[in-house]
Amino acid sequence: MLAVRGAAVARSLVTGARRYASSTTSTPKGSSNLPFFLLGAGAAGMGGYWYLDYQSKHTQVKQEKSPFDSDNFIDFKLKRVEPYNHNTSKFVFELPDNQASLLPVASCLVVKSSNPDALKDANGKPIIRPYTPISPPELKGEMVFLIKQYENGNTSKYIHSMKVGDTLAMKGPIPKFPYKANEFDEVAFIGGGTGITPLYQVLNHALTDKSNKTHFKLLFCNLTEKDILLREELDSLKKKYPNNLDIVYLVDNPGPNWTGPSGYISADVIKKHVAPPSLGDKVKVFVCGPPGQVAAMAGKKNGMKQGELGGILKELGYTEDQVYKF
Numbered sequence: 001m002l003a004v005r006g007a008a009v010a011r012s013l014v015t016g017a018r019r020y021a022s023s024t025t026s027t028p029k030g031s032s033n034l035p036f037f038l039l040g041a042g043a044a045g046m047g048g049y050w051y052l053d054y055q056s057k058h059t060q061v062k063q064e065k066s067p068f069d070s071d072n073f074i075d076f077k078l079k080r081v082e083p084y085n086h087n088t089s090k091f092v093f094e095l096p097d098n099q100a101s102l103l104p105v106a107s108c109l110v111v112k113s114s115n116p117d118a119l120k121d122a123n124g125k126p127i128i129r130p131y132t133p134i135s136p137p138e139l140k141g142e143m144v145f146l147i148k149q150y151e152n153g154n155t156s157k158y159i160h161s162m163k164v165g166d167t168l169a170m171k172g173p174i175p176k177f178p179y180k181a182n183e184f185d186e187v188a189f190i191g192g193g194t195g196i197t198p199l200y201q202v203l204n205h206a207l208t209d210k211s212n213k214t215h216f217k218l219l220f221c222n223l224t225e226k227d228i229l230l231r232e233e234l235d236s237l238k239k240k241y242p243n244n245l246d247i248v249y250l251v252d253n254p255g256p257n258w259t260g261p262s263g264y265i266s267a268d269v270i271k272k273h274v275a276p277p278s279l280g281d282k283v284k285v286f287v288c289g290p291p292g293q294v295a296a297m298a299g300k301k302n303g304m305k306q307g308e309l310g311g312i313l314k315e316l317g318y319t320e321d322q323v324y325k326f
């Protein structure tokens with residue numbers, strides 16, 4: 001819109017200069033038109049310059065392709081590490097040529113070491129693990145993972161030992177649930193620990209869409225208050241979209257200042273906070289957390305497949321179509 005307006009201004013300056021030049025043909029002899037013409041031409045030139053400058057800064061050249069490949073591992077350079085808490089950091093990777101990841105929501109990537117001699121299992125095969133970007137797909141030039149380090153964890157320890165400038169091999173996207181705006185009236189997220197990453201990916205994507213009408217409820221469990229990941233980001237989404245998001249934080253081991261609920265998520269907690277199964281296809285419950293939590297909430301996953309619905313959600317009457325396990 002502004003570019004169009006800029007073009008119109010530049011055009012009117014040019015035609016204005018032309019009009020002025022022709023309307024002065026009857027000027028008495030001896031008085032030169034040149035200064036006026038130069039003034040007009042200068043203005044036109046400035047307008048043209050401003051227009052081109054504006055265009056170069058604001059014209060969107062549509063990026064057609066993601067820099068990721070779902071069939072091949074590609075190395076991406078670590079640009080920055082932002083420590084998040086005692087065992088978790090944000091890892092910011094550089095995307096070449098200021099490209100955006102353009103990964104679908106929801107999806108993740110699988111990663112392995114760029115060095116074929118590092119990060120191998122007992123049989124000498126590369127260890128590969130999935131991670132979920134928490135940066136929006138349209139963010140240019142970088143992509144962010146939030147990764148928790150496990151004491152005996154192969155890949156998480158390896159990534160936490162990486163230095164800025166090192167590369168990590170990534171492949172994807174691995175598509176998860178294809179989120180569509182306003183497909184549901186009510187969406188509940190039940191998450192634990194780093195299971196927040198795909199839930200945050202969907203939440204951030206959905207809420208920042210101006211057309212969004214869906215109401216989201218997040219039930220997020222962690223060991224202690226200091227283990228709550230992305231709390232600032234989540235609270236800031238709540239502040240920005242107070243009518244479309246409610247968050248309940250739960251901790252296993254509450255400190256003396258904890259005023260929220262504690263312990264595991266029970267049937268009563270779900271009944272209190274999650275929209276009922278009677279809403280049919282207007283309600284969806286997404287579950288993502290440690291395998292024990294997923295099994296207790298919705299039944300075990302079967303490898304990469306959903307597995308049968310079980311757990312508390314099944315007891316409460318939710319159907320397989322109403323539940324998705326990340």
Ligand SMILES: Cc1cc2nc3c(=O)[nH]c(=O)nc-3n(C[C@H](O)[C@H](O)[C@H](O)COP(=O)(O)OP(=O)(O)OC[C@H]3O[C@@H](n4cnc5c(N)ncnc54)[C@H](O)[C@@H]3O)c2cc1C
Pocket residue numbers: 108129130131132133145146147148149150151152153154155156157194197198290291326
């Ligand atoms: C789809 C998907 C997306 C994921 N996204 C993220 C993400 O964004 N950020 C992130 O930090 N992780 C994420 N994970 C988990 C990640 O893929 C790894 O499983 C995790 O980093 C541990 O891998 P590792 O190689 O370090 O540990 P491993 O070498 O596999 O395991 C070593 C030890 O750590 C324990 N362990 C491993 N994983 C867990 C766990 N989840 N909870 C408790 N103990 C565990 C094991 O029991 C074992 O004792 C995701 C997992 C899936 C399936």
